[in-house]
Amino acid sequence: MSTPVSRPSAAIRVISGLFHQPYVWAIVALLLLLVVNLTKNPAYLGVSVNAATGNLSGNVIDILRASAPIMMIAVGMTLVIATRGIDLSVGSVMAVAGAVSMEFMRNTGTGSFGTAAVAVLLALGISALLGTLNGILVSIVGLQPFITTLVMMLAGRGLAKVITSGQNTSATNEPFRWIANGTILGFPVVFVIAVLIVAVLAALVRRTALGLMIESIGINPKAARMAGIRPVGILISVYIVSAVLAGVAGIFSTASVMTVEVAKTGMTAEMDAILAVVIGGTSLAGGKFSLTGSIIGALLIATLDKTIVYMSIPSSATPAFKAVVIVIICLLQSPRVRSMFNRRRTRVITARKETVPA
């Protein structure tokens, strides 16, 4: 205690800055989960390189691959939630996108790159259409987002079944399969695509005034209107973005098995997305949002899913385990608990100051 208190080093400043982020507990939880896995197997974090193909493999790579679809829907959900909305239809849109692409590829049956490209465009196109419908119902008709997208969730699932005549359609198309199973520079293609999309979207939102307007509408819609912001276009846009990203997630999750299971693909995906957003520190009441937080949330959920399997927790207990972890994180970042921690910290600091002789 003899040395005078020096200026905090850069590392400490970064960490203390991090502690003011609402998603800090998500990062802590993420690290904890990895530690838990490490205790079971010290080589858990090991990544090996396949000398022949240059592909990376290992648990971490698996987590990145699994997080890609969650990332997609979580990012879209973040924007919708920021406008005081919610999009419950993302899981069903995933199924529709998967159904459209699989059905198309099965019927053309060429297996060429062109077929895969058309299948992707078809899937994204119909997703955008569903998103537009959501957006119009919410912004122009003025329906509640919860009801609107709940209806779309039911209708979308039905639509997927109609498209495949109720069958679990499979198809063969190598270029399409590559999206899920291929690698770029050793990394899974899905992860690379997801990162690129998030980067483009983040730039779009933060480098233009879109983010400012979305937040204004979410924080105070009346004041936003009085300031001359047109909410309709922005609302429709965020629902389209959410649906298109759900379409991408649908392609991701059907391409790995080249089968769309119309009753299962994207099932409860909206829950994962909402959880990722909440864990990431974006309030369900709308307003300020954090894309970074939602991505961390998506990574956490993917890690949690993998950990549950890795720890061989019985599948019947899986949802309960997941729920417990998420409740703890949400509790830790609730304003009340956070202010309790802050009080604690100030007390500790003042206590320390008091012990220092004057």
Add this chain to the structure above:
Amino acid sequence: MAATAPAVAEPIVEMENISIEFPGVKALQNVNFRLFPGEVHTLMGENGAGKSTLIKALTGVYKIDSGTITVGGVPRRFAGTADAQSAGISTVYQEVNLCDNLTVGENVMLGHEVRGPVGINWRKTHEAAHEALIRLGLGDLDPKQPLSSISLALQQLVAISRAMVTDSTVLILDEPTSSLDANEVEGLFTVIRRLRDEGVAILFVSHFLDQVYAISDRLTVLRNGVVVGEHRTAALPRNQLISEMIGKDVDALNSLGSQRSRAARSGGTPYYSAKDLTRKGSIEPVDIEVHAGEVVGLAGLLGSGRTELGRLIYGADKPDAGVVTIDGKTAEVTSPVGALARKIAFSTENRRDEGIVGDLTVRENLVLAVQARRGWARPLSRREQAAICDKYLVELNVRPADPERAVRDLSGGNQQKVLLGRWLATQPELLILDEPTRGIDVGAKAEIQETIVALADDGMSVIFISSELEEVVRLSERIIVLKDRRKIGEIVNGPDVTAEAIVDLIASEGSGA
């Protein structure tokens, strides 16, 4: 200011030296207030005078910072609304807080159901409800019909029955008449008089002068969180009441010097003019003209239509009819987007709900309107944003002058300056200011007034709305007087125009006096 008490000696409610402070605002300062059994007591004051704060202190919604509340001779400290209710204080709010889907009787008895050996005895509950209704002279009302099937006025009476089920000694009616027609108001007053004669103390809030004079025995006037008078209603002339409500601040405002008189207008076309601008239920047809460089004041009491007119000009509400000419060309303004495109800006009186975007920073709030006009795809660069911040934070003397601070952490006066900056940044030709100086400290007030004069001198047209007539008279060249959603006069300002003259105009108009 003789505050003689009624014959009954002991007040049922006595509030002494009540102070409540919110960040940046002293909502109540050393307020004394007495309420006697068997009287109807009206709380008068403009918006932000502290009426609702005082009521919320009495009903346990707000905690008081200092002072004492004595109810029925017992000192009380209310930790919540339940405490106040158990002390015998019941409240009926402006918006009826009842359950539409339940029956009249269930609403009356909710929480006080009559219980038998096996749960609630509905027959007896409805009988008790019937008795409660009879007490208010509502014996004809069937307690078993759904609440949604009766009129709003009757629902209001049901809400009062509900409040009286607990044998309250104090009944607070917060603007109960605002959505009732004349006959319904009379029905409500019959009930109020009946309760008063039973010895209930009734605290009444309304901004309709005629109703206040018809029903209340005494009244207390609040202004800027301070009691300015406690009177017997019958002994208080209307114009004295109005002057007490709107006040004559002989404060730092004098720094502005004498009032502005009408500049010589060369009779040219006005920058903005509207003929027969109207919206049903909001304001009757009004003509208004504003020249470049002119300040036109809108004077009138709360509910006179002064805010409604401002909103119509801005397009915040869509006009039903009216011909608008801007800069010599016919125009239609039906939305804020359209108004901003035509260089009209409107600063709302409702700063918190329609003005600031609380979680955003000062910088983001300042650039919001400019950015909205440019569209999302053409963001203002960091440099352009910094230029706007530097200019208006300095010009309007915003403190703290930190653009990255969340605007919700600023005091009311500084939030108001940020809002003013937001509109000025759009470089408007016509600026509508609705209560730009309400609820802010005197220093900020004087600064904002100086800014308004300077803007007009630079050629901007300004429509100035304020509940403080003194302020309107000081700043405006021409004053449009409104009452009951109608224009009742237009005054060209001059040395002989005073706040009193306008008060007399409002008080005499239509009252037959």
